[in-house]
Amino acid sequence: MTLSQPAAPRPSAWRSAAYLSAYAVSRIVPKQAGFVIADTASFCAHQLKHRERQGVCRNLAAVLGSTPDSQSVKAAARNVYRKFGRSCVELLYGTKHSAGPVLPDLEIQGMAMFDQALSEKRGVVLAAAHSGAWELGALALASRGYPITALAHPPAAGAAGLYERHRERAGLRALPASGGAFRCLSVLRSGGALGIVADRRFGAPGIRTEFFGRSTLLPQGAARLAVCAGSPVIGAALRLGAGTAGRPLLRFFGRLDPASAARADAVPALQQELAALLERMIVEAPEEWYCFEDLWGPITGSSSLAARPSTKALV
Numbered sequence: 109m110t111l112s113q114p115a116a117p118r119p120s121a122w123r124s125a126a127y128l129s130a131y132a133v134s135r136i137v138p139k140q141a142g143f144v145i146a147d148t149a150s151f152c153a154h155q156l157k158h159r160e161r162q163g164v165c166r167n168l169a170a171v172l173g174s175t176p177d178s179q180s181v182k183a184a185a186r187n188v189y190r191k192f193g194r195s196c197v198e199l200l201y202g203t204k205h206s207a208g209p210v211l212p213d214l215e216i217q218g219m220a221m222f223d224q225a226l227s228e229k230r231g232v233v234l235a236a237a238h239s240g241a242w243e244l245g246a247l248a249l250a251s252r253g254y255p256i257t258a259l260a261h262p263p264a265a266g267a268a269g270l271y272e273r274h275r276e277r278a279g280l281r282a283l284p285a286s287g288g289a290f291r292c293l294s295v296l297r298s299g300g301a302l303g304i305v306a307d308r309r310f311g312a313p314g315i316r317t318e319f320f321g322r323s324t325l326l327p328q329g330a331a332r333l334a335v336c337a338g339s340p341v342i343g344a345a346l347r348l349g350a351g352t353a354g355r356p357l358l359r360f361f362g363r364l365d366p367a368s369a370a371r372a373d374a375v376p377a378l379q380q381e382l383a384a385l386l387e388r389m390i391v392e393a394p395e396e397w398y399c400f401e402d403l404w405g406p407i408t409g410s411s412s413l414a415a416r417p418s419t420k421a422l423v
């Protein structure tokens with residue numbers, strides 16, 4: 109059985125060249141110079157990508173309770189681009205050295221919650237939003253010996269080897285987001301943690317959910333997998349500079365336990381609880397929510413759910 113989501117399109121050649129160039133620069137210039145380059149690139153992206161910027165403003169308006177054309181929302185959108193560029197720099201430089209754990213000065217809040225869930229041997233769905241440094245969060249946990257497997261979309265063409273090298277160094281395993289559902293369930297049933305970014309669909313049918321007070325379609329993979337495997341869902345986010353004395357902070361926000369798969373409403377009920385958990389993560393730092401498409405724009409695709417959850421159409 110496979111995921112019904114079509115395979116994500118391969119990134120373009122220019123994106124591959126941009127990534128490889130950024131990687132090469134990060135190995136030559138100091139980190140502060142990397143921030144200057146990222147700030148310049150982010151400014152250009154904010155100015156040139158008009159349609160994308162409109163989507164960011166509409167998303168932020170829903171979070172901030174304002175209008176897309178308000179000055180506060182426009183200022184927040186500028187910061188989204190700037191902080192995203194800097195987050196990319198942190199990822200490049202954070203994986204530069206292979207000795208020891210990723211982010212050695214990491215501060216963690218709520219680790220007991222995660223440890224307890226893992227000790228139950230039912231697997232854990234580790235749910236994140238495109239908020240903060242979610243890639244570094246997975247690498248940081250894996251490098252500390254935690255059994256983390258992440259669902260990931262294909263990297264930039266030609267850069268797959270670099271991604272794999274970073275993951276291998278940290279001990280992070282990755283599964284393609286368009287891969288088989290059985291492999292995802294296998295991770296959970298073996299007692300591991302499956303990391304899923306749960307706030308944005310990539311072409312697959314979603315599940316209609318109230319999100320920031322408005323109805324939209326969100327990816328249903330995290331909820332369906334948790335229900336099928338009987339695994340708890342734990343929300344987590346990593347924010348750079350948010351900890352004590354500017355240290356990176358990894359925070360576990362809360363735990364959700366799914367209802368029995370025999371219940372027809374098990375998936376939508378858990379999905380709505382997960383949406384509320386994602387809202388908490390995003391509201392804490394709206395300018396670090398890196399969702400560059402309008403979540404409440406025109407929606408296509410089916411939102412229907414079978415009476416009994418299957419393992420199809422997971423993300």
